[in-house]
Amino acid sequence: MNGPDQGHAWPSAPAPHATPVLHWQLHDVAQLPAMRAEVRRSIEAAGIDADVLDQLILALDEMASNALRHGGGRVEAALRLTSDSYLIEVSDSAASQPPTPAIGRDPSEGGLGLYLIARMARLHGWYASGGAKHVWALLPRS
Numbered sequence: 353m354n355g356p357d358q359g360h361a362w363p364s365a366p367a368p369h370a371t372p373v374l375h376w377q378l379h380d381v382a383q384l385p386a387m388r389a390e391v392r393r394s395i396e397a398a399g400i401d402a403d404v405l406d407q408l409i410l411a412l413d414e415m416a417s418n419a420l421r422h423g424g425g426r427v428e429a430a431l432r433l434t435s436d437s438y439l440i441e442v443s444d445s446a447a448s449q450p451p452t453p454a455i456g457r458d459p460s461e462g463g464l465g466l467y468l469i470a471r472m473a474r475l476h477g478w479y480a481s482g483g484a485k486h487v488w489a490l491l492p493r494s
Contacts, residue, residue, distance in 0.1 A: 362451045362466065365477035367488040370432030370439040374398060378427040383418050384413055389429065404494060407472050411489055412440050414465035418451070419444035434490065437474055438465040447480040451487045 425445020432439040453466035473489040
């Protein structure tokens with residue numbers, strides 16, 4: 353992706369297989385600070401690089417807040433591991449609404465989180481299953 357006006361649709365693709373690490377059911381953005389703190393405690397103990405940890409928390413927080421603000425219904429977030437990456441997957445009840453980064457918006461108004469995640473991720477995508485939209489990103493572990 354080369355900028356906020358290009359690559360505005362996330363690809364439709366299933367998430368790669370990964371081993372579960374952490375899982376949350378979210379109802380309100382007020383739960384996000386506790387989720388971030390749990391990730392920091394759990395993952396920091398494994399000796400992860402501070403920059404990688406910050407990117408992981410940023411991406412998870414952005415994806416979860418998007419689901420809570422725009423997707424609604426039952427929101428779940430999960431952190432999983434592959435052999436060389438962290439898989440973040442967030443689901444919400446807006447199965448017919450693909451994740452769409454903001455287009456033509458002043459960056460000071462927000463809406464650039466999906467672009468940022470796409471730039472940090474090795475792969476990213478979304479799929480619909482069981483009446484839910486699942487948005488995912490694969491971030492490098494080092």
